[in-house]
Amino acid sequence: MALLQPLYQIHEGFVARGRRLSSIILSLDTLFGVFALVGIAGLWELLAYLGVINGTLLPPPSALFQEVFFEDRLHFFKLGYVQSGARFAIVNSMAASLFRVLAGIAVGFPAGIAAGCLICYYRIVARTLYPVVRLLAPISPVAWLPLAIVFFGIGNKPAVFVVVVGVFFLIAVATVACVRNVESLYVNTARTLGATRQQVMLRVVLPSILPSLFLILRINVFAAWMSVLTAEMVGVTEGLGAMVMVGRALFNMRVIFVAMLLIGVTGFLLDRILLLVQARILWWKREASLA
Amino acid sequence: MPRLTATTGENDGQGHSIMNEARHSEFSPVVLECRNVSKVWTNGSAEVEALNNVSATVSRSQIYAFIGPSGCGKSTLLSLIAGLETPTSGEIVANGELVNSPDPSRCLIYQEPSLFPWLSVLGNVEFPLSLRRVSKEERRTRALALLAQVGLAEFAHAFPHQLSGGMQQRAAVARALIADPELLLMDEPFGSLDEQTRYLMQQFLLEVWEMSKKTIILVTHHIDEAIYLADRIFVMTARPGQLKQLIEVDILRPRDLLSQEVADLRTQLFRLLRDEAKMPAPPAVTRQTGMTT
Numbered sequence: 299m300a301l302l303q304p305l306y307q308i309h310e311g312f313v314a315r316g317r318r319l320s321s322i323i324l325s326l327d328t329l330f331g332v333f334a335l336v337g338i339a340g341l342w343e344l345l346a347y348l349g350v351i352n353g354t355l356l357p358p359p360s361a362l363f364q365e366v367f368f369e370d371r372l373h374f375f376k377l378g379y380v381q382s383g384a385r386f387a388i389v390n391s392m393a394a395s396l397f398r399v400l401a402g403i404a405v406g407f408p409a410g411i412a413a414g415c416l417i418c419y420y421r422i423v424a425r426t427l428y429p430v431v432r433l434l435a436p437i438s439p440v441a442w443l444p445l446a447i448v449f450f451g452i453g454n455k456p457a458v459f460v461v462v463v464g465v466f467f468l469i470a471v472a473t474v475a476c477v478r479n480v481e482s483l484y485v486n487t488a489r490t491l492g493a494t495r496q497q498v499m500l501r502v503v504l505p506s507i508l509p510s511l512f513l514i515l516r517i518n519v520f521a522a523w524m525s526v527l528t529a530e531m532v533g534v535t536e537g538l539g540a541m542v543m544v545g546r547a548l549f550n551m552r553v554i555f556v557a558m559l560l561i562g563v564t565g566f567l568l569d570r571i572l573l574l575v576q577a578r579i580l581w582w583k584r585e586a587s588l589a
Numbered sequence: 590m591p592r593l594t595a596t597t598g599e600n601d602g603q604g605h606s607i608m609n610e611a612r613h614s615e616f617s618p619v620v621l622e623c624r625n626v627s628k629v630w631t632n633g634s635a636e637v638e639a640l641n642n643v644s645a646t647v648s649r650s651q652i653y654a655f656i657g658p659s660g661c662g663k664s665t666l667l668s669l670i671a672g673l674e675t676p677t678s679g680e681i682v683a684n685g686e687l688v689n690s691p692d693p694s695r696c697l698i699y700q701e702p703s704l705f706p707w708l709s710v711l712g713n714v715e716f717p718l719s720l721r722r723v724s725k726e727e728r729r730t731r732a733l734a735l736l737a738q739v740g741l742a743e744f745a746h747a748f749p750h751q752l753s754g755g756m757q758q759r760a761a762v763a764r765a766l767i768a769d770p771e772l773l774l775m776d777e778p779f780g781s782l783d784e785q786t787r788y789l790m791q792q793f794l795l796e797v798w799e800m801s802k803k804t805i806i807l808v809t810h811h812i813d814e815a816i817y818l819a820d821r822i823f824v825m826t827a828r829p830g831q832l833k834q835l836i837e838v839d840i841l842r843p844r845d846l847l848s849q850e851v852a853d854l855r856t857q858l859f860r861l862l863r864d865e866a867k868m869p870a871p872p873a874v875t876r877q878t879g880m881t882t
Binding site (some may be wrong): 359483484486488489490491492493494497501502505506508581582 | 666668671673675690691693695696697699701703705706708716717721737748749750764765768774
């Protein structure tokens, strides 16, 4: 009988985990957020209707929604054509930008961890690679852009490259800091259980620093998001960054505003995607870092 | 009355007086020997002497308790025995070999729950075997059998944070036992548990000991815990830690903590520890670097 109660608690724990995943997406907080947004949009619309604000410089939401369906001027610049060849400029722009930042993270995050671990594992790497990393890390990802365009030409590659560079240096430096800070309790326990240095690194240090690294990635993901947009404004013909530039070229505030709104929405989606990935790969981590 | 073989009182500074008697104990060969072990922690130019000339002999299949005021170097001694640190002077010999690195034959269990949070209970218990490339089936069979023995069979697939503190420590003991160590080193293993759980865990540890006949070295500051569990109790002085007295506990198990003989022993231990507590803690020994020992 005594065993039954803890078992029940465990079951509760699993249920709570499932509930948490869904509550991230649809909670009361989200609902309030939606209401607040609708409220602000309504106020904006009202002020524009009353003529308090200039509808040309600050187009009201209703005009923006019309713009979404008035795609011809975007197609003139072939926005979104590269992705699907179809006439979904806005969806394609979002998809293109999101793909670039996710691809950059998918390459940069593991590479940064690997570099950080090698720096901590081999003294020779620490003495050779680490100073280079420390020197290059402060260079803004966007500053790599001209170089990337010369190397890779116009297209997806320079935009992805910029994200890779940003995430790589961030995570490499963070990994070194995390490894040096790792819980000695776990390391010593593994050592007395017979783990070799390599086993300690791969099977104890790595899993124990992963939650912090993922948190650092999530905090900094908007920096990566911004660097993609900058890359698109300069060297790519599609994506949300390019859409902003098209709006500027046309002196069309509506396109600019639509693009900006989409940048915000997509950035928000990006954070949610990472949150879901985090809940999946860091299953042992509780609330504290999930919230 | 218990036969309390309280041997040679104060450490004579040479450090071997106490142990010569234990060395010729009735049965059980020696599994571990500390010879004049000292440890000085260096922190910048300041040096703190944690252990001073400690010599002790440990025989197979016995339970030893080190008891002493906090900061007396008990935990330092355990990490030296585990091979996580090296002594500043003196040597530790386990099974005829000099200890200079950790070895799965000497497993250390900490006070804090040390299960890896990213592995299930089963994964944790399998961990030492997976380091040695034992086949997956064998790993699983042995881990499940051991989990059943420590009463955690139902929790094999739970994660550590879903277990209570006592269950986590039982799983940690199972994880240590699966590697079949010669010596089980325990650093205040039940220190963070409540009184009832602590009592259950002490009984659990005795069961484990009956079953496995491992040699157990336990560090504690809990007098009753030492009396309840240990065959021999080493009383240590305040820092720098020296061995003050070795007390043999010849009370039949299971020991009744309310009996007169336990009460007498408790009084004796309390007096010994109180004397240490009365002494003003010696200030950290500060010397110039390089003038150790």
